[in-house]
Amino acid sequence: MRHCLVLLALLLSLPLSAAQLHLELGATSRQWSSAELLAHPQAREISIDQDVSYQQPMHYRAVPLALLLEGVNASDHLQAVALDGFAAEMPAAPLLQRGPAQAWLAVEDPGKPWPALGQGKPSAGPFYLVWTAPQASGIRPEQWPYQISTIRKLASVEARFPTLLPDSKLPADSPVRQGFALFQQNCLACHRLNGAGDAQLGPDLNVPHNPTEYFQPGYLRQLIRDPQSLRQWPQAKMPAFTQSVLSDQELDNLLAYLAHMAKRRP
Template sequence: MKLLTLFLVYLLSLPAGAAQLTLDLGNASRSWQTAELLQHPATQTLHITDDVAYRRNMTYRAIPLATPLQGIKPDDHLQAIALDGFAAELAAGPLLSRSGARAWLAIEDPAQPWPPLGKDKPSAGPFYLVWTDPQASHISPEQWPFQVASFKRQPPVAERFAALLPDPALPTDSPINQGFALFQKNCLACHRLNGAGDAQFGPDLNIPYNPTEYFAADFLKRYIRDPQSLRHWPQARMHGFSASVLPDSELDMLIRYLQHMATRKVNGQA
């Protein structure tokens, strides 16, 4: 009873809005409270230009992501899991890099909450993966997950989800296989394909129909570039991919992958 009382006193002493970040290593896990990260000696004030979530310049208290990711190796694969079902697939190497594009964990202070992302929407907190000099490593907007609750070490996507794989007879450097890599980087955080993937954010991109089956090629490209230019509604959550983020040559390879996967539906579904 005494331990329960002390625990309840501890919970009541936490600031309103305080959160916990978890790192799941598979065989062990670690966690940090908001206050613990805000008070960490590596935490500093960080200015982000043209923030992906807020689409304007922002200032955060942030810690180099490599600091809480101690024990993670550059060749590991991580998944950043958000409160809204977004599940970003991330190679660990860029997250640990201390040169070029650098990954930071922005920490929302309950005493100074961040602004909402829009009308009737929450903020990007409690934790948000942001980047300095993202152009140096061609960082995609999907590599800026917000409302992060945990990071989980996982096997690579190709090992976890066979239903996503192109025909194994294709050359490794084929445009379709390159498109598969781009799909993992830019699409898999929000979408499943053939029912495979961990995201719970957007629709499946192959079942029952692949977008290449109902979009003419030029309109599909336009949709990926600027979704609101074809389907405009206030609750839309997909942001466009500009040519600076996804060059035309890469967009073509991504569409080649989708076209290919339309012929590889699971269980022959259509």
């Protein structure tokens, strides 16, 4: 038993192994190791005043993400896939801009690991998309994916998953259409709907039933605003969508989209 404990202590004392970032950008495909990125000539130390995942100021060694997106245009659509199945859908334009808000790929040094995200949880590494001056471009929390393993260029959500689309007869300014845009930004990273989507983290939000059908309206709002206040369990991963992330009007629009889609199952 003593030898097992000594071995375990030795293993825990060893640095993390180098990680690999996979870039699948259409005709261009590349892998970067964490060591290569940490030594990148454009890598630098950056400070994040209010880190979305750690909820405190953080310091990282990072590379401007635009430098890694060779061949990507502002009109393209990208997806960041995390180790746990989180799949963040991201228009390329904000990722390519050099300011005022700028996207950075923070790289975890295997010899100096970042802190855990919570008790019993891993860190945000090995690769984490962070932003300087995020408020300047209205960057949302869902645009800070962490534990990234792959970034790939894909067709738009509408083209890939037509069963997510609301009724085409709806006017352009319909709350349902606005809710669909919010669903893509805030929900599709973790949830599927009508079986459509790439995420593998949360349940489907329309099959077999839609949350607008089995939650009382007040409790559904409470679940979105503060999931842990409604039901608690240690492995819960759904974040709280506060007023600063999703206004009351935006929440109304999101719920309008979900209720609309309850009548549009395949």
